[in-house]
Amino acid sequence: MSRPSVRRVTWRALRARRGDLARLCGWSLVESLPALLAGLLVARAVDDGFLAGRLLDGLAWLGVLAVTVLVGAAATGRTYRSLGALVEPFRDEVAAQVVRGALRDATRAGGRPDSAAVTRLTHQMEIVRDTFAGLLMVTRGFLFSAGAALLGLLALAPVVAVLAAAPLLAGLVVFLAALPAMVGHQRAYVRAGEQLGQAASAALAGHRDVVACGAQARVVSDVERWVSAQAAAERTLARMAVIRSLSLGIGGWLPLVVLLSAAPWLVGRGLTAGAVLGALIYVSTGLQPALHTLVQGLGGGGLRYAVTLENILRAGPGPDGPHLPAPATGTPRFHPPARPVAGPPAVEVRELTFGYGPRARPVLENFSLTLADGEHLAVVGPSGVGKSTLAALLAGLVPPQAGTVHLAGATVADVEPADLARMRVLVPQEAYVFTGSLADNLRYLRPDAADDLLEGTVAALGAGPLATRLGGLDAPVVPALLSAGERQLIAAVRAWLAPAPLVVLDEATCHLDPALEATVESAFARRPGSLVVIAHRISSALRADRVLVLDGAEPVVGTHEQLMARSATYRALVGCWDDPVALPQTAATRRR
Incomplete structure (x- = not known):
């Protein structure tokens, strides 16, 4: 249309x-x-x-x-x-x-x-x-x-x-x-102004790279060209x-x-x-x-x-532009979103390659991964190795240079944003909380959620004391008065309520204490659907069905026991990350 x-x-x-x-x-x-x-x-x-x-x-x-x-x-x-x-x-x-x-x-x-x-x-x-x-x-x-x-x-x-x-x-x-x-001349003037703004913004944002490459004259010439175009239009x-x-x-x-x-x-x-x-x-x-x-x-x-x-x-968007995903109706009791019917894998990555720039070393190269429906995957590795980049690739926020990402059998690059929002929810490290009531923040991705569902989810994720301190579901929320951990907790409850079958937590609990982090991740693990956790603590890996290790070389995936035997990087991470609480049993141990 x-x-x-x-x-x-x-x-x-x-x-x-x-x-x-x-x-x-x-x-x-x-x-x-x-x-x-x-x-x-x-x-x-x-x-x-x-x-x-x-x-x-x-x-x-x-x-x-x-x-x-x-x-x-x-x-x-x-x-x-x-x-x-x-x-x-x-x-x-x-x-x-x-x-x-x-x-x-x-x-x-x-x-x-x-x-x-x-x-x-x-x-x-x-x-x-x-x-x-x-x-x-x-x-x-x-x-x-x-x-x-x-x-x-x-x-x-x-x-x-x-x-x-x-x-x-x-x-x-x-x-x-x-x-x-x-009208035609006015249109040329407005568009010249917008192009000038884009060129100036790009030059300012990349000024360090411009100086490092010695491209000052070229960038100045490009911006000057748009200045001249706007002046001529005026x-x-x-x-x-x-x-x-x-x-x-x-x-x-x-x-x-x-x-x-x-x-x-x-x-x-x-x-x-x-x-x-x-x-x-x-x-x-x-x-x-x-x-x-x-x-x-x-x-x-x-x-x-x-x-x-x-x-x-x-x-802007067309007349049928994207809106928030329509959640399932009728939630009078505490129950999680419905599990999707059996079918293709929840996530399938095929020969994925991505790097920040055509000459940069790829963060991921010819990487493949399959995540079954209902599976819980933790991603670990040193800082800067590409864990958050993988989360953005899985969520469809950045395109790969080669290869494809599939969610529930659909190629992410071909899915409209509104449909993609119904398939996955990504919770970043910096949680978004807006001014309004606590209930409004929690219902953001599921507007029809009943109060008893909100209360049950808040309790399941350990957010009850926070809700009580704020004054209940109808209490006003002022983001500036919340700690980083409190904002993360609100965002976690909101994501749990979302109808999307895939949840990606990108260090979304890093500001929580280890015990509360364990409560949140355990609640997500019980939630029907698939879970990918970009781990901040090694305990997150021990709670997962499988662990993906990124260390800048060949990615390795397996259970905790398998990686302890196969991956020196994983053994080092387990030895370096010393949690103040006892590490839980691994998923494999629990299944025994």
Whole structure:
């Protein structure tokens, strides 16, 4: 399905808030009363008052005009309130679109963080909000003010309305004919700015490598090229102001010239001096300002709105963009997610090769591994050997240079992010906890989880004392007030509740004490599905069915007993990692 267009998104936002739009139009109608009555009241004041020798009558008509101006001013304040009710929710929706797009690109297979998303969420987002508000104001201002002025001219003298409307329409035609070219130049300007931001961000992020390789001149040249491109686009955009000036000259000033030139002829046809003056007032205070505001608004803010929103929609997810995985319904009692039916292995890695750079030594090379459904694997090895890289490869966060990763028979690279989220959950070392209630944090991956399921899971993972200290499931959670271990514990409960059959814990319990870590890992081991633990302590390996040893050479996999006999690295790790608690029985020993 194609992405929604700017026009469709705008109309959908307006239709969704028809009540607020109706209030804005209603107050705009009241606001336009001075534009509708100004010429008529001035004509009556001149013809029936001042020229007739009745000063008080003339002042009375002007007093009526003053009252209409006050009424219009009061209505102007109400229009801004109605405008806020339309603009702020629209801004929130577009911001959510930006975030969804950035998360989609960062979490899909082979995806990476998009530095331009920061520009879209800050600078471009504010442009959309401000220009959307400005677009609504100038459009409704032109429709009501120019419409009121034309109605007033018709009431004053139809022939005067024709003389004023003809150049007004000609000026509008000139402006609208040039509008597509203006949009194109504005689009080039916005994209040049975004490319400049990406180039500058990449240069700053890699400045050490740039200096080490002696590539300063090349990087400066690349960034300078984008600076020049943005400057050229801005100069071209500035030249389009000539078109706006031409349109204003034809539609705004030419009606005044026509009316002044035709004044003797109009008076000869019986038009009074007051009517001529009233017609000039309608043109100078109604039509001309309305056209000026419309041309400047559409030619400036309107172009920025269309192009910037188009850029955001282009980068965001489509209409059927990714959402959180829909969990299984109906969980009135404490029970784990359903075990998947028998089928292909939970994880199958085939001839996997990955390295950080084309000339870097591979972290993994021609690596293969099969993890059966329900199996518990621990990954151990020295720091920096590639354990977290393997976790990211299994989760589909980074693409391999060669080989494939399969989850439940599906190739990770071919799976959509939304489907991948239903297949695995990765818990990193730095746990994510957001401001909200404890229950909201725990239900993040399973929104329909009942309270008794939350309470049972909290107890099973040893998080009961934390929940009690916070004040229960409905208690507010402030991430800054939690320790690193407490945040990890909340993230572990959340992952246990997730409907995904595969859980990858990437040193996700490193800030817990050994006893609590054992409780958490034992709870995950009892959870139906498969478990991969990037171990922080050797006790994690002893709790696993099998252990994978990464040491920068040939990976070795086996049980604890097998590795003690086959792997010098594993023997060294067991000897070096001295836990303050007794090591548990191995999985193989338990099976005996």
